[in-house]
Amino acid sequence: MTITLTPVLSRTWDEDRSWTLEVYERFEGYAGLRAALTKTPDQVTQIVKDSELRGRGGAGFPTGMKWGFIPQGGDKPVYLVVNADESEPGTCKDIPFMLANPHELIEGAVIASYAIRAAQAFIYVRGEVVHVIRRLQRAVEEAYEAGYLGTDILGSGYDLELTVHAGAGAYICGEETALLDSLEGRRGQPRLRPPFPAVAGLYASPTVINNVESIGSVPSILRNGAAWFAGMGTDNENPKMRSKGMTLYSLSGHVTRPGQYEGPMGITLRELLDLTGGVREGHELKFWTPGGSSTPLLTAEHLDVPLSYEGIAGAKSMLGTKALQIFDETTCVVRAVLRWTEFYAHESCGKCTPCREGTFWLVQIMRRLEDGRGDEEDLQKLLDISDTILGRSFCALGDGATSPITSSLEYFRDEYVAHLEQGGCPFDASAATLFQGSTTGAAAR
Amino acid sequence: MSAFAPEVRSRLEVDAKEIIARYPRSRSALLPILHLVQAEEGFVSPDGIEFCAELLDLTTAEVAAVATFYTMYKRRPNGEYSVGVCTNTLCAIMGGDQIFSTLKQHLGIGHDETTEDGTVTLEHLECNAACDYAPVMMVNWEFFDNQTPESAVQLVDDLRAGTTVTPTRGATLCTFKQVSRVLAGFYDGRADEGPAAGPATLAGLQIFREQQESDEGKDGAT
Ligand SMILES: Cc1cc2nc3c(=O)[nH]c(=O)nc-3n(C[C@H](O)[C@H](O)[C@H](O)COP(=O)(O)O)c2cc1C
Ligand code: SF4
Ligand code: FES
Numbered sequence: 001m002t003i004t005l006t007p008v009l010s011r012t013w014d015e016d017r018s019w020t021l022e023v024y025e026r027f028e029g030y031a032g033l034r035a036a037l038t039k040t041p042d043q044v045t046q047i048v049k050d051s052e053l054r055g056r057g058g059a060g061f062p063t064g065m066k067w068g069f070i071p072q073g074g075d076k077p078v079y080l081v082v083n084a085d086e087s088e089p090g091t092c093k094d095i096p097f098m099l100a101n102p103h104e105l106i107e108g109a110v111i112a113s114y115a116i117r118a119a120q121a122f123i124y125v126r127g128e129v130v131h132v133i134r135r136l137q138r139a140v141e142e143a144y145e146a147g148y149l150g151t152d153i154l155g156s157g158y159d160l161e162l163t164v165h166a167g168a169g170a171y172i173c174g175e176e177t178a179l180l181d182s183l184e185g186r187r188g189q190p191r192l193r194p195p196f197p198a199v200a201g202l203y204a205s206p207t208v209i210n211n212v213e214s215i216g217s218v219p220s221i222l223r224n225g226a227a228w229f230a231g232m233g234t235d236n237e238n239p240k241m242r243s244k245g246m247t248l249y250s251l252s253g254h255v256t257r258p259g260q261y262e263g264p265m266g267i268t269l270r271e272l273l274d275l276t277g278g279v280r281e282g283h284e285l286k287f288w289t290p291g292g293s294s295t296p297l298l299t300a301e302h303l304d305v306p307l308s309y310e311g312i313a314g315a316k317s318m319l320g321t322k323a324l325q326i327f328d329e330t331t332c333v334v335r336a337v338l339r340w341t342e343f344y345a346h347e348s349c350g351k352c353t354p355c356r357e358g359t360f361w362l363v364q365i366m367r368r369l370e371d372g373r374g375d376e377e378d379l380q381k382l383l384d385i386s387d388t389i390l391g392r393s394f395c396a397l398g399d400g401a402t403s404p405i406t407s408s409l410e411y412f413r414d415e416y417v418a419h420l421e422q423g424g425c426p427f428d429a430s431a432a433t434l435f436q437g438s439t440t441g442a443a444a445r
Numbered sequence: 446m447s448a449f450a451p452e453v454r455s456r457l458e459v460d461a462k463e464i465i466a467r468y469p470r471s472r473s474a475l476l477p478i479l480h481l482v483q484a485e486e487g488f489v490s491p492d493g494i495e496f497c498a499e500l501l502d503l504t505t506a507e508v509a510a511v512a513t514f515y516t517m518y519k520r521r522p523n524g525e526y527s528v529g530v531c532t533n534t535l536c537a538i539m540g541g542d543q544i545f546s547t548l549k550q551h552l553g554i555g556h557d558e559t560t561e562d563g564t565v566t567l568e569h570l571e572c573n574a575a576c577d578y579a580p581v582m583m584v585n586w587e588f589f590d591n592q593t594p595e596s597a598v599q600l601v602d603d604l605r606a607g608t609t610v611t612p613t614r615g616a617t618l619c620t621f622k623q624v625s626r627v628l629a630g631f632y633d634g635r636a637d638e639g640p641a642a643g644p645a646t647l648a649g650l651q652i653f654r655e656q657q658e659s660d661e662g663k664d665g666a667t
Contacts, residue, residue, distance in 0.1 A: 005653040014650050018641040077469070086574045089533045095574040096646040099614065120469060127480070127517050128573055130586040130624050131615040131639060137627075138636035163467050166628040168476050168515035171571065185475030185501070187514040203470055251648075252576035253535055259577045259648025275652060293534065325535050325576065339534040343571055433540035434580070435593045 003263060003271045006232060006246040008220045009213070010262045013100040019135045021142040024103040030148055032219030036111045037156040044115040048218060050226035052233075052244040057083055057174075057211025058291065058320050059396075060243075060309045063218075067208055069198035070116045076205040078118040081183065082109055084125035084212045085167055085174035088292035089343060090323035093248040094212035096260060098125070098132045102139035106162065108215035110148060111222055113160050116208050120161045124179055127166040136164045171347040175395050176209040178349065189349045190395035213248060233265035234308045243308035243319075253288075253326035254280045254432075266311060269324060270303040283328035287411065291320020293340045294400025296407035297333075317407070332427035333412045334419055337404045338366040344401035355398035358389040362405060369416060372424035379409060379416055448492045449485075457485060461500050464630060471501050475511055477629045479518055484625035488519035517628075524559040524566035525620050526604050529583040530597070533572040539579040540593065545569050547594040552601060564605045566621075577645035578613070585624045587615035590643055615639045 012018045012027045021029065036044050049064030070078055082105065086094040098105055105123070113121045125133055140162055143149045151159045165183060172178045173188035180202050182188035201207025221229045233244040243265035249272060252258045256277030263272075269288065279285050287297045290307065296317040298305070305315045312319040327336060345359035362385055368374040386402035393399060409416065418426050430436055449457065460481055465474040475497060482493030489512050497508045512518045530545040531537075548567055552560055559566045575581045578590030582597060589600065590613040603610050610618045616638035619627075627633050 089572040092574045100641045134636040137632040169517035185472035259645035261649035
């Protein structure tokens with residue numbers, strides 16, 4: 001059966017000037033906020049709990065529950081911080097979303113802030129996307145002018161200030177506690193937990209940090225109801241074993257039609273490829289990531305695994321950001337894993353030893369292997385080092401760095417061995433490019 | 446006192462105070478103020494660091510420790526255009542590596558180096574959240590989607606010749622300094638330029654619209 005797409009966040013993106021308030025209002029823009037303001041903050045949180053929305057930034061934590069952890073009635077201010085740092089390799093949903101419709105994110109941020117009783121919210125957006133930043137800046141201006149931000153929002157008596165804050169280039173700042181340090185004007189390094197941000201976050205005050213897509217999904221839940229949202233996705237008696245709502249799947253790599261596909265939770269990669277023309281013509285699927293480079297690789301064996309939190313966990317990986325990077329048989333898995341490993345080593349913030357030292361050594365060994373200078377023992381060393389990093393690092397960057405290594409060794413050990421036997425890479429890098437034959441080049445670094 | 450000329454300093458001070466006012470605590474203004482001094486000088490100079498330190502009541506060592514942590518702050522004068530090629534895994538494999546090595550050869554410079562005429566600083570970049578448009582390049586943090594070695598050479602030649610260049614998804618290209626000012630939080634009025642989305646962003650929506658049309662067609666027939 002062909003799957004049915006469910007454009008909700010993406011519904012306006014093909015409209016002329018979709019980023020403007022005028023267009024957004026024609027598509028029920030800010031209707032979710034109007035609905036929210038007729039309810040108490042706790043009722044709004046309950047609706048989001050009932051919808052079973054889970055975080056779309058990678059970890060999949062239930063959003064309503066996170067809001068519910070904010071202690072209320074204390075004397076400290078409460079903050080909302082939207083994580084718009086989108087830098088996990090392969091992940092490319094939040095940036096096009098904010099470019100096409102920044103207002104839906106702003107509306108979600110106002111609703112979330114109201115629910116947790118915050119008077120100040122921030123959107124922390126990576127700096128390397130200047131046009132997205134312009135669209136956010138302008139949309140915030142428009143929202144203030146229209147009374148959706150500022151004092152006495154829509155006559156409700158509720159006040160909120162929203163600030164767009166540009167980062168300055170550091171993957172680790174996507175990690176929520178590093179992001180808070182960065183927003184406080186420091187080096188972006190993760191904090192020790194507890195205390196959790198819900199208790200002591202920004203300026204040691206209670207803080208909710210949510211991903212762009214999580215917050216962007218909130219207006220539709222308020223417009224259409226929790227039952228509508230929970231009507232999409234997978235089912236199970238155990239709430240932890242089901243995934244609800246629609247989501248953005250980002251398809252990239254060796255496919256006929258890369259792009260953003262908004263569908264219900266739990267479709268399969270096979271269904272998505274069938275719908276979109278499949279792997280690029282004349283080639284076949286070799287390996288893929290379900291949710292960015294920090295999620296263990298999967299193969300053609302896993303084409304029918306549901307793209308849901310529980311489904312992908314069942315295949316020993318993670319749904320992550322639903323960044324489906326597709327690689328065909330022309331791709332050298334050792335080269336791919338080496339490049340990701342170099343990325344993690346470069347982005348390791350250096351705060352803890354297992355990650356700082358471990359990623360350095362992983363790169364040295366991977367380079368040796370790709371160049372054909374390695375030996376059989378190196379494969380075991382990769383696993384041993386990964387073992388020291390996994391679970392012993394201060395934050396999830398370290399864990400993520402081991403994912404490509406351990407999963408590629410599990411599924412493609414033979415290919416590592418082929419590098420040893422042939423004294424180098426058996427692949428022609430130009431065959432993997434989209435302009436095969438037009439140029440051949442040496443590796444870039 | 447930092448070594449900015451008095452009129453520069455007083456102009457920057459007005460901007461910096463506006464930035465500080467956006468935050469509950471002044472230190473949060475540090476990243477945007479670093480973007481601001483970069484907008485003035487094209488990099489973060491020792492003068493720029495001193496300026497930040499004075500305004501935020503920090504030591505220059507504290508400011509420098511922050512500035513060096515983030516890759517977007519340049520320690521040497523940047524070219525008018527930062528030309529970045531994504532060489533993270535997906536783009537690299539789809540052709541980013543070939544594009545980067547072609548540009549190195551063509552321009553005769555390496556990573557983080559600037560052409561002698563001061564127009565182009567070449568960099569390899571990590572994933573820029575545009576993987577569905579791989580291979581991706583960024584010029585002054587604007588998207589140049591679906592590049593090839595040939596299109597990349599044309600692009601840098603145009604930049605060096607002063608020809609107007611338009612990003613795939615973005616506004617008419619500004620200089621590195623102008624863009625840094627936007628990053629400091631000063632909107633430049635260009636949000637309405639460029640498209641809402643590229644074809645890959647709309648791929649799902651387009652299939653959905655086709656599905657709907659064919660469903661309507663069926664309904665009409667019965
Ligand atoms: C190294 C690292 C990078 C991360 N980058 C991002 C990011 O760019 N955007 C994001 O939303 N979450 C990112 N996360 C996850 C955040 O820490 C956090 O879980 C998330 O923002 C919570 O939002 P959610 O519950 O709405 O998903 C990252 C985590 C790690 C460890
Ligand atoms: S795991 Fe890596 S990135 Fe995370 S705190 Fe440790 S050194 Fe920093
Ligand atoms: S890998 Fe190049 S933009 Fe994501």
